[in-house]
Amino acid sequence: MHDIRAIRENPAQFDADLARRGADALSGPVLALDEKRRAAILAAETAQAAQNAAAKQVGAAKAKGDEAEFERLRALVAEKKSEVAALQAEAAALDAELRDLLLTIPNNPLAEVPEGADEDQNVEVHRWGTPKTFAFTPKEHYELPAVGGNMDFETAAKLSGARFVVLKSGVARVHRALAQFMLDLHTEEHGLQETITPVLVRSEAMLGTGQLPKFAEDSYETTNGWWLIPTSEVTLTNVIAGEVWEESALPCRMTAHTNCFRSEAGSAGKDTAGMLRQHQFEKVEMVTICHPDEALAEHERMTKCAEAVLERLNLPYRRIVLCTGDMGFGAQKTHDLEVWLPGQNTYREISSVSTCGQFQARRMNGRFKPTAGGKPEFVATLNGSGLAVGRCLIAVLENGQEEDGSVTLPAALHPYLGGKTRLVDGKLV
Known part of the structure; x- marks a missing residue:
């Protein structure tokens, strides 16, 4: 959420930042509402002061025996009390209206973020590895003989509908091994704290990380008001909600492996084949809560x-x-990592790593107490996939496919697979 003081101080910059995102200028409506809110607060405070002054005079008139003045002042106090209540209610309503408006406005992009309207203007900055040259036409993951019937979309459709999958046998074990490998790497070598969190959260948690109120249709709400998390970014980031930590507790780096749930609203007809885009999937998420001055360096580290x-x-x-x-x-800035999928002959997103600055922390009121003293400040938050497990499975299967229909599995997974190195007809060998 945006700082209203920053908008007041530089409305032109606020509108310019929104324009870079392709959004309309909003400083006018925001500041007009803010002005009404501040006027209502001032009027309520003025009426409260008049009520307090009249209340003090009531006792004095009673002591003097001035019954007429006593009754006049008592009536004035009652009148002011009603006026104060009405003005406070008006101020509270305007405050809520302003907050609701601010909650719908996206974060400001950092100056270094490239200009552009859509994904066609994204900028590639780094490549690693050379795509394998195959002596045959590589297949997509769901077509591989090595997978067989162990990536079962028909049974999943019977159980749940489209965009679900049932994994079995060796394919399921490779999927599990990938998640375990990612967690071990992040905890043992990258210093992240392994965390197990709920997958059902209150609306306040979704609001804090920005899924609500604007993107409710992208997530699933239960009949009793809980939400299924679209990613454990929601739970991990919200550990700071309403808290004031010591600066010495920063940075806090966490990782979690969870099921994630997305309605994929607006993606009808997109990536319907295979398990590239599912309503339920698993992800190993990374979240950092840190000092705002460290956010950019932390973004590079997390990437x-x-x-x-x-x-x-x-x-x-x-x-x-x-x-x-x-x-x-x-997001203020985002790195996407795209993995090579030979079956599609293209790179596809497998991780998105973002720094959000103090945007989420202000929404959830997450702060730290500076060691040097002074008022508590909002923390900075970052999140990133490390990685999407299902998409990683797709990449492992497609890049490891052999002409005989088997899949050679990466050496890093062998210890997690009981020393097995290949997938043949859905079984590990």
């Missing part, structure tokens, strides 16, 4: 943590800096 997963698995990838028009709602 490298995600890249390390791909490099250990020997999966070619590229790093993309998203342009202003393609960034997520809460």
Whole structure:
């Protein structure tokens, strides 16, 4: 959420930042509402002061025996009390209206973020690995003989509908091994704290990270008001909600492996084949809560943590800096990692790593107490996939496919597979 004081101080810059995202100028409506709110607060405070002054005079008139003045002042106090209540209610309503408006406005992009309207203007900044040259036409993951019937979309459709999958046998074990490998790498080498969190959260948690109120249709709400998390960014980031930590507790770096749920609203007809885009999927998420001055360095560190997963698995990838028009709602800057999928003959997103500055922290009132003293300040928050497990499975299967229909599995996974190295007809050998 935006700082109203910053908008007051430089409305032109606020509108310019929104324009870079392709959004309309909003400083006018925001400041007009803010002015009404501040006027209502002042009027309520003035009426409260008059009520307090009259209340003091009531006792004095009673002591003097001036019954007429006593009754007049008592009536004035009652009148002011009603006026104060009405003005306070008006101020509270305007305050809520202003907050509701601010909650719908996206974060400001950093100056270094490239200009652009959509994904066509994203900028590639790094590549790693060389895509394998196949002596045959490579297949997509769901077509591979090595997978067989162990990536079962028909049974999943019977159980749940489209965009679900049932994984079995060796395919399921490779999927599990990938998640365990990612967690071990992040905790043992990258210093992240492993965390297990709920997958059902209150609306306040979704509001804090920016999924609500604007993107409710992208998530699933239960009948009793809980929400299924779209990613554990929601739970991990909200550990700071309403808290004031000591600066010495920063940075706090966490990782979690969870099921994630997305309605994929607006993606009808997109990536319907295979398990590239599912309503339920697993992800190993990374979240950092840190001092605002450290956020950019932390963004680079977190991106490298995600890249390390791909490099250990020997999966070619590229790093993309998203342009202003393609960034997520809460992001100041985003790196996408795209892994090479030979079955599609293209790179596809497998991780998105974003720094949000103090935007989420202000929404959830997450602060730290500076060691040097002074008032508590809002923390900075970052989040990133490290990685999406299902998409990583796709990349491992497609990049490891052999002409005989088997799949050679990355060496990094062998210890997690009981020393097995290949997938043949859905079984590990």
